[in-house]
Structures are given as structure tokens and as C-alpha cells.
Amino acid sequence: xxxxxxxxxxxxxxxxxxxxxxxxxxxxxxxxxxxxxxxxxxxxxxxxxxxxxxxxxxxxxxxxxxxxxxxxxxxxxxxxxxxxxxxxxxxxxxxxxxxxxxxxxxxxxxxxxxxxxxxxx
Numbered sequence: 001x002x003x004x005x006x007x008x009x010x011x012x013x014x015x016x017x018x019x020x021x022x023x024x025x026x027x028x029x030x031x032x033x034x035x036x037x038x039x040x041x042x043x044x045x046x047x048x049x050x051x052x053x054x055x056x057x058x059x060x061x062x063x064x065x066x067x068x069x070x071x072x073x074x075x076x077x078x079x080x081x082x083x084x085x086x087x088x089x090x091x092x093x094x095x096x097x098x099x100x101x102x103x104x105x106x107x108x109x110x111x112x113x114x115x116x117x118x119x120x121x
Contacts, residue, residue, distance in 0.1 A: 012067070012104065017044050023115040027053075032115065039112050047103040053096055059111035060091040068103030072096075 013033070020033035029048035034041060047068070064086040071080050072087060074095045081087060089095050091110065109115075 013044055013046075020044065022118040024118045024120070025115065034115060034117060037112065039110075041109045041112060041114050043107050043109070043115060045103070045105045045107060047099050047105070049099050049101050049103075052098040055094050055096045057092050057094050059109055059114060061089040061107055061109050063087050063105050063107040066104040066106065068099070068101045068105075070100060070103050070105070071098040 017033055020035055023032040023034050023043060025032060027050065029050040030045065031047075032043040032045045034043055047070075065081050065083050067083055069080060069082050071078060072095065073079075074087065074089050075093050079087075080100075
């Protein structure tokens with residue numbers, strides 16, 4: 001079994017990000033570190049090329065790509081996102097992602113309870 005903490009530690013995030021709490025996410029190959037506020041969450045994701053995530057919806061989400069390439073479909077419109085690209089997904093809009101390579105992305109969620117800290121749920 002892989003040592004997830006050491007894997008995340010090898011990423012280009014600075015120590016202050018690497019030391020944030022890990023989120024609970026049931027998908028092998030996806031890790032995230034959580035920055036929590038009273039009404040929002042910021043997640044620093046590290047995503048292996050795990051393929052396509054199914055259609056889903058939730059709170060509003062804004063993200064910016066730090067590395068890699070992903071195909072993101074928002075309300076039926078598909079676009080490839082790379083380093084420096086940002087996106088906005090309005091609340092309740094159906095979307096899906098296909099991770100074409102190893103991706104580092106920062107996502108801001110308009111919900112303080114979108115993710116829980118690993119081991120606290």
C-alpha cells in the first residue's frame with residue numbers, strides 16, 4: 001500500500017499546504033488538503049490520471065489549474081484545462097471531469113461542509 005502522506009509531501013506545494021488536514025475522499029488516486037473558513041472551503045488537490053468522474057452537482061465551485069491537463073464538462077460544454085486556466089461551476093449545475101494526466105488544482109467551494117477532514121466523519 002502506498003504511503004499517501006509521503007506522496008503528497010513530494011508535490012510542489014509548500015510545507016504550509018502539505019501540513020493542512022487531508023480530506024476524506026473515497027476515490028483512489030485523489031488527495032486533497034483542506035483550508036477551512038466559516039462558510040467556504042479551499043482544497044489543494046493532487047489527482048492522478050484516474051479517468052472520468054461521473055456527472056454530479058453541488059455548491060458553487062471555482063478552481064485554478066496548477067499543473068496537468070483535465071477535460072471538464074460544465075452544463076454540457078466540454079473544454080480542456082491546463083496550467084493557469086480557471087473555471088467556475090455555478091451551484092447545482094451538472095458537471096464531470098476527466099483527468100488526462102497528473103493534475104494539481106486549487107478549488108474553492110461555496111460550502112463550509114463540502115468535504116470533511118479524514119478520520120473525522
